[in-house]
Amino acid sequence: MRKSKALLFEMSRPGRQGYSLPSNDVPEKSLDELLPKKVQRTKALELPELSEVGVVRHYTELSTRNFGVDTGFYPLGSCTMKYNPKINEEAAALPGFAFMHPCQPEETTQGALELLHNFEQGLKELTAMDRFTMQPSAGAHGELTGLMLIQAYHRSRGDHKRNKVLIPLSAHGTNPATVSMAGYDVVQIPCDDRGLVDLDALKEAVDETTAALMLTNPSTLGLFEEEIIPMAKAVHDAGGLLYYDGANLNAIMGYTRPGDMGFDVVHLNIHKTLSTPHGGGGPGSGPVGVKERLIPFLPVPLVSKEGDRFYLDYDVPETIGKMHSFYGNFGVAIKAYTYMRMMGAEGLKEASTDAVINANYLMSLLKKTYYVPYDRICKHEFIVSAKPEKKKGAGAGDIAKALLDRNFHPPTVYFPLIVDEALMIEPNDTEAKETLDAFAATMEQIARDIDEDAEKVAQGPYNTVVGRLDEVRAVRNPVLIWEKDKE
Amino acid sequence: MGGKHYLPLTDEDRREMLAEIGVESIEDLFSDIPKEVRLQRELELPSAMSEYEVFKHLNELASKNKHFNNCVSFMGAGVYDHFIPAVIKHITGRSEFYTSYTPYQPEISQGLLQAIFEYQTMICQLTGMEVANASMYDGGTAVAEGAVMGCGATRRSKVLVSRSVSPLYRAVLDNYFNSRGLDVVEIPIKDGYTDRSELEKKMGDDIATVILQQPNFFGLVEDMEGIADMVHSHKALLLVSADPLSLPLLQAPSEYGADIVVGEGQGLGVPASFGGPLLGIMAAKSKLVRQMPGRIAGETVDNEGNRGYVLTLQTREQHIRREKAPSNICSNQALVALGAAVYMASMGPQGMREVAEQCLQKAAYARESITALKGYDDVFSGSSFKEFAVTVPGEPAELNKKLLEKNILGGVDLAPFYPELKNTMLFAVTEKRTKEEIDALVRELEGWK
Numbered sequence: 001m002r003k004s005k006a007l008l009f010e011m012s013r014p015g016r017q018g019y020s021l022p023s024n025d026v027p028e029k030s031l032d033e034l035l036p037k038k039v040q041r042t043k044a045l046e047l048p049e050l051s052e053v054g055v056v057r058h059y060t061e062l063s064t065r066n067f068g069v070d071t072g073f074y075p076l077g078s079c080t081m082k083y084n085p086k087i088n089e090e091a092a093a094l095p096g097f098a099f100m101h102p103c104q105p106e107e108t109t110q111g112a113l114e115l116l117h118n119f120e121q122g123l124k125e126l127t128a129m130d131r132f133t134m135q136p137s138a139g140a141h142g143e144l145t146g147l148m149l150i151q152a153y154h155r156s157r158g159d160h161k162r163n164k165v166l167i168p169l170s171a172h173g174t175n176p177a178t179v180s181m182a183g184y185d186v187v188q189i190p191c192d193d194r195g196l197v198d199l200d201a202l203k204e205a206v207d208e209t210t211a212a213l214m215l216t217n218p219s220t221l222g223l224f225e226e227e228i229i230p231m232a233k234a235v236h237d238a239g240g241l242l243y244y245d246g247a248n249l250n251a252i253m254g255y256t257r258p259g260d261m262g263f264d265v266v267h268l269n270i271h272k273t274l275s276t277p278h279g280g281g282g283p284g285s286g287p288v289g290v291k292e293r294l295i296p297f298l299p300v301p302l303v304s305k306e307g308d309r310f311y312l313d314y315d316v317p318e319t320i321g322k323m324h325s326f327y328g329n330f331g332v333a334i335k336a337y338t339y340m341r342m343m344g345a346e347g348l349k350e351a352s353t354d355a356v357i358n359a360n361y362l363m364s365l366l367k368k369t370y371y372v373p374y375d376r377i378c379k380h381e382f383i384v385s386a387k388p389e390k391k392k393g394a395g396a397g398d399i400a401k402a403l404l405d406r407n408f409h410p411p412t413v414y415f416p417l418i419v420d421e422a423l424m425i426e427p428n429d430t431e432a433k434e435t436l437d438a439f440a441a442t443m444e445q446i447a448r449d450i451d452e453d454a455e456k457v458a459q460g461p462y463n464t465v466v467g468r469l470d471e472v473r474a475v476r477n478p479v480l481i482w483e484k485d486k487e
Numbered sequence: 488m489g490g491k492h493y494l495p496l497t498d499e500d501r502r503e504m505l506a507e508i509g510v511e512s513i514e515d516l517f518s519d520i521p522k523e524v525r526l527q528r529e530l531e532l533p534s535a536m537s538e539y540e541v542f543k544h545l546n547e548l549a550s551k552n553k554h555f556n557n558c559v560s561f562m563g564a565g566v567y568d569h570f571i572p573a574v575i576k577h578i579t580g581r582s583e584f585y586t587s588y589t590p591y592q593p594e595i596s597q598g599l600l601q602a603i604f605e606y607q608t609m610i611c612q613l614t615g616m617e618v619a620n621a622s623m624y625d626g627g628t629a630v631a632e633g634a635v636m637g638c639g640a641t642r643r644s645k646v647l648v649s650r651s652v653s654p655l656y657r658a659v660l661d662n663y664f665n666s667r668g669l670d671v672v673e674i675p676i677k678d679g680y681t682d683r684s685e686l687e688k689k690m691g692d693d694i695a696t697v698i699l700q701q702p703n704f705f706g707l708v709e710d711m712e713g714i715a716d717m718v719h720s721h722k723a724l725l726l727v728s729a730d731p732l733s734l735p736l737l738q739a740p741s742e743y744g745a746d747i748v749v750g751e752g753q754g755l756g757v758p759a760s761f762g763g764p765l766l767g768i769m770a771a772k773s774k775l776v777r778q779m780p781g782r783i784a785g786e787t788v789d790n791e792g793n794r795g796y797v798l799t800l801q802t803r804e805q806h807i808r809r810e811k812a813p814s815n816i817c818s819n820q821a822l823v824a825l826g827a828a829v830y831m832a833s834m835g836p837q838g839m840r841e842v843a844e845q846c847l848q849k850a851a852y853a854r855e856s857i858t859a860l861k862g863y864d865d866v867f868s869g870s871s872f873k874e875f876a877v878t879v880p881g882e883p884a885e886l887n888k889k890l891l892e893k894n895i896l897g898g899v900d901l902a903p904f905y906p907e908l909k910n911t912m913l914f915a916v917t918e919k920r921t922k923e924e925i926d927a928l929v930r931e932l933e934g935w936k
Contacts, residue, residue, distance in 0.1 A: 002789075002791065002793055004793055004794060005597070005601060007601070007604075007605060008605050008832050009605075016835070017835065017837065017838070018572075018574075018832065018833040018834070018835060018838070019572060019833050019834045019835065019837075019838035021570065021838065021841055021842065021845070021918060022845075022918070022919070022921070024844070024845050024848055024849070025921055025922045026848055026852035026922045026925065027852065028848055029848065029851060031736075031847075034847055034848070034851050034870060035708065035736065035737075035847065035870050036708075036870060038710075038712065039708050039710070039711075039737055039738055039870070040737065040738065041734065041735065041736060041737055041738050041739055041742070042738070042742065043615055043738075043739045043742055045612065045613070045734075045735050045836040045839070045840065046612045046836065047609055047612055047613075047831055047832075047834075047835050047836045047839065048609075048832055048835060049835040049837070050832055050835065052572075052574060052833065055574060055578075055829065055832050055833050056577070056578070058832070059578040059581070059602070059829060060578075060581065061598075062597075062598035062599070062601055062602055063578075063581040063583040063584055063598050064583065064598065065595075065596075065597040065598035066584055066587055066590075066595070066596055066597070066598030066599050067583065067587060067592075067595040067596065068582050068583045068584065068585070068586030068587040069582075069586035069587070070582035070583065070586045071582075071583055071586075074588070076588055076591075079588050081588055082493075083493055084582075084585070084586050085490075087538050087541060087542060089580070089585075090542065091541075091542065091545040091549075092760075094545065094546060094549040095549070095554050095555075095556040095557075096546075096548075096549025096550050096551070096552045096554055097548075097549050097552065097760065097761065098554075098758040098759075098760050099554040099555035099556050099568075099758060099759060099760075100552055100553075100554045100555075100759060100760065100761040101554075101555070101562040101566055101568070101759050101761075101762075101896060102566055102759070102761050102762030102763075103562050103564055103566075103899045104552075104553060104562065104896055105884070105887050105888065105891060107891075108552060108553035108558075108891065109552055109553075109761070110551045110552070111547070111548035111549055111550065111551030111552040112548070112552050112761050114548055114551070115545075115548050122532055122533075125530055125531055125532055126532070137624035137625065137628070137764070137820070138624065138816070138817065138818035138819070139817065139818065140805070140815040140816055140817045140818070141624060141628070141816075143815065144815060147666075148662065148666045151666055172806075173804075173805040173806035173807070173808075173809050173812070173817075174805050174806075174815045174817050176805070176809040176810035177805035177808070177809060177810060177812040177814065177815035178815040179810060180810045180811070180812070180815075181635075181663075181666075181667060181814065181815050182666050182667065183666055183667040183668045186809075186810045223519075224519040226519050226520075226521060228521065228524065229523060229524065252520070253530070254526060254529065254530050255517050255520060255525065255526060256520050256524045256525055256526055257524075257526055260524050260526065261524045262524075271818065275493075277585045277586050277822075278586070278587065278588045278589070278818070279584070279585050279587075279820075279821050279822030279823075279825075280584055280585070280587045280588070280589065280590065280596075280599040280821040280822055280825070281588070281589040281590070281599075281621060281782060281818055281819055281820075281821030281822075282622070282624075282764075282818040282819045282820045282821050282822065282823070283624075283763075283764035283818075283819075283820045283821075283822060283823055284818040299662075320662055320665075320666075321658050321659070321661055321662035321665075322627070322655065322658040322659050322662060323628075323659065323662065324624065324625055324627060324628065324659065324762075324763065325565055325625045325626055325627035325628075325653070325655040325656060325659065325751070325762065325765065326566070326625075326655070326762025326763055326765075327761065327762050327763060328762075328763050329763040329764045330760055330761040330762060330763045330764075331758070331760040331761075331763060331764050332763075332764060334545070338541055338545060339490075340532065341533060341536055341541045341544065341545075342490045342493075342535060342536065342538065342541050343490035343493075343535055344532060344533065344534045344535025344536070345529050345530035345531065345532040345534070345535075346534075346535065347490035347491070347494075347535050348490075348530065348532070349529070349530065350490075350494060351490070351493070351494060353513055353516075354494050354496050354501075356516050356517070357496065357501055357504050357505070357508075357513070357516065358496070358504075360504075360508045360510075360516055361504040361507055361508055364508050364509065365507070376519075377510075377515070377516055377518070377519055379519075400592065401594070404592060404594050404595050409592065409595065410592055412591075415806070429493075429494055430493050430494065430495065431495065432495035432496070432500075433495075433496065433500045433503070433504060459790070461594050464594040464595055465594070465597055466593075466594055466597055466789040466793050466794075466795040467594070467789035467790045467791050467793065468594065468789060468790050469593045469594065469788070469789050469795045469796075469797050470787045470788055470789065470790070471593075471787065471797050471799070473787045473788065474785040474786070474787035474797050474799040475785075475799055475800060475801075475802075478776070478785050478799060478800060479785055479786035479787075480604075480607060480617075480618045480619075480773075480776070480783060480784070480785050480786075480799070481604070481607050481608040481611045481617070481618065481619070482604070482605070482608045482786075
């Protein structure tokens with residue numbers, strides 16, 4: 001299976017050409033006449049030189065060294081790697097969307113603005129929010145936008161003492177990082193032995209310095225925060241706001257809505273819940289929705305409608321400003337809107353239903369072999385702890401590598417941090433029962449393999465194009481670009 | 488039922504699965520949601536449609552828009568109508584790439600990791616920097632995050648930004664800094680360029696970073712000579728937002744001493760897509776790598792000594808460092824960066840130089856032709872790369888309306904960004920424009936008013 005792959009630079013041959021350009025048909029001037037000598041580049045431009053077929057074969061081979069949802073089951077917890085419908089891609093590639101300039105006159109962008117308007121109406125209904133901005137380009141960018149809105153709200157009321165944001169220990173790493181970026185301090189709230197936010201600890205922590213509580217519900221443990229009503233009350237009573245991290249909204253569509261639970265601001269990861277592809281690390285999109293009282297602070301422009309006309313609305317009196325050079329990842333919004341129109345209300349609810357059935361079913365299969373620390377009804381995902389296997393010599397990371405050899409993408413490992421040897425498993429709504437059965441059988445086999453020869457499992461994977469990679473070496477001796485002289 | 492074909496469970500499957508779980512009904516799986524917050528009705532959303540109906544609807548919306556395929560565009564301001572080789576969408580359309588997640592499991596993600604490593608290398612080749620990350624969201628957020636990075640590296644909390652840097656980027660920068668309690672001070676412009684004496688006056692030992700753009704927002708080529716020395720004498724950093732397509736012709740930022748290079752990479756084969764997804768480029772000197780936000784791929788070996796690639800230096804990042812991370816960025820624009828890498832690999836040094844030269848020549852021809860007309864004057868003098876500002880004899884919006892009748896997307900009105908620049912437009916001319924198209928624009932301008 002081991003197979004090395006040359007880099008572009010190693011295949012380059014001087015004089016080889018992979019492009020075709022129209023010729024210059026305007027009267028040509030000398031370069032020095034157009035550009036003073038001193039601003040001209042003197043450093044040689046070293047880019048690879050390949051033919052078109054060379055480029056295509058290189059990247060095609062690279063693609064075969066990569067695993068996507070279209071390759072196989074991808075139960076990466078909290079990342080919601082559901083199937084990415086192909087019609088989404090076709091829609092976003094329509095020239096009437098893909099080749100639009102963001103500064104075009106309004107009368108030439110009516111279709112795009114109508115789409116954004118319609119999409120916003122859908123998101124408002126899905127979340128019980130009153131207005132959305134599409135500018136945030138990813139979930140973390142949405143979080144930052146949301147906290148900036150909360151900050152602007154408190155500041156507008158002359159309330160400057162709120163400098164803390166509360167976050168449960170089970171939260172995504174982006175939450176605390178965002179809190180720091182917005183200039184706030186983090187207060188961590190522990191979880192109780194059910195895996196839920198410790199309500200007493202929360203009540204203890206809220207006071208007049210609380211700007212907000214950031215919460216993912218269902219949590220990263222896949223559990224619904226049942227005490228959301230008293231939690232929301234405690235935060236609101238202290239003058240704080242509630243921020244909803246929408247990473248896990250895919251579990252509850254049509255069942256409950258963040259706005260109805262008491263949240264004031266939400267972001268959605270539409271590359272999770274609404275089926276747009278993750279692209280190997282983006283582009284995502286993280287629209288942010290707010291309740292009425294936060295509308296005056298939203299980034300400009302919003303998309304508004306007057307009669308039959310849609311327009312970019314800069315009339316937002318206390319706007320925080322801009323989060324993106326233009327209007328966010330419009331191309332991703334097209335895909336999510338396409339999905340919403342395909343699914344309709346009933347289809348979205350059914351997607352959540354099936355995500356929850358699949359997660360609970362897979363949990364009940366796996367708990368016959370593995371330790372499930374929170375053994376109760378889950379939502380879209382659940383946690384297995386490989387602590388017992390670790391004692392035998394192969395932990396969560398080793399189980400992940402063993403799955404690679406069997407054509408499964410592993411679950412998220414070592415997260416959430418509050419569970420030792422965590423495997424966070426999210427099977428999604430788009431997987432068939434047979435797939436889950438096969439995955440569970442494979443996991444059982446891996447458990448038996450660990451019993452027989454844990455050392456062998458700990459040395460995997462064996463069937464991949466490269467073996468286990470030395471991440472420590474990559475950090476100690478960073479090689480971050482290819483350099484000619486070093487080869 | 489909509490979207491049924493995306494949901495494989497049959498009714499029989501669901502029955503069997505509920506039995507295995509040990510519950511009576513689907514409702515039992517949602518009993519943990521308190522009644523008070525349960526939605527007691529169905530969502531009020533448009534009904535599901537078939538794939539054909541949805542596509543028809545989307546196609547109807549798309550056909551209401553004008554675009555580069557049915558208009559001739561002279562719009563710029565950060566997003567341009569550059570040529571996009573056909574290979575790009577075929578490669579980014581490989582579903583092993585676009586349906587994958589961030590490459591956390593390197594052994595089955597070698598394709599994307601190697602592609603990112605190659606992208607980083609090519610960005611460094613263009614900019615002359617030593618490290619690059621896997622991408623930021625866009626040019627604006629790259630400027631803001633680069634400025635934050637400069638504050639982290641110098642442990643200072645104030646930056647200087649030239650007013651010739653894109654006002655769109657400065658708006659994002661202001662927002663990021665205002666929230667975090669950091670200071671942004673503007674350097675005024677003089678005749679369209681960064682005012683050197685004002686920059687020197689405002690410079691001090693409390694400044695973390697000086698932020699310039701090359702070519703600047705007006706398309707003018709700034710004189711960078713001596714700036715880095717002055718900035719470095721205060722132990723501050725020079726951050727430059729550069730158009731990557733200008734770099735085959737203009738000095739690599741390393742040649743004039745830049746420490747951090749950011750930029751909008753849309754010109755590298757990325758569809759304009761109404762302003763997003765775009766591509767934020769970020770590169771720097773290697774001593775700054777620990778403060779750099781975002782994903783970075785690095786080379787290593789496997790347990791048999793084979794070369795391979797991993798995401799590295801992750802202790803910088805939010806999932807490890809949580810509140811101490813320099814940025815919260817997680818998902819970036821990886822697939823767009825892949826497309827940009829395919830672009831650079833396809834164009835090579837010759838192709839990229841030819842694109843840059845054609846931009847330069849064609850923009851110069853257009854600028855000369857337009858400013859020869861009565862009522863149209865150069866606002867600023869000096870070399871421009873592919874954009875230039877001219878005064879027009881009336882309201883820019885009216886002119887654009889007239890141009891639209893001929894299917895021309897005209898220039899960008901500068902007054903919303905620079906109130907002092909009334910009746911002034913920024914025209915962009917890329918390698919795609921022909922002499923005939925430029926001449927047609929000139930004829931329309933001549934006949935106006």
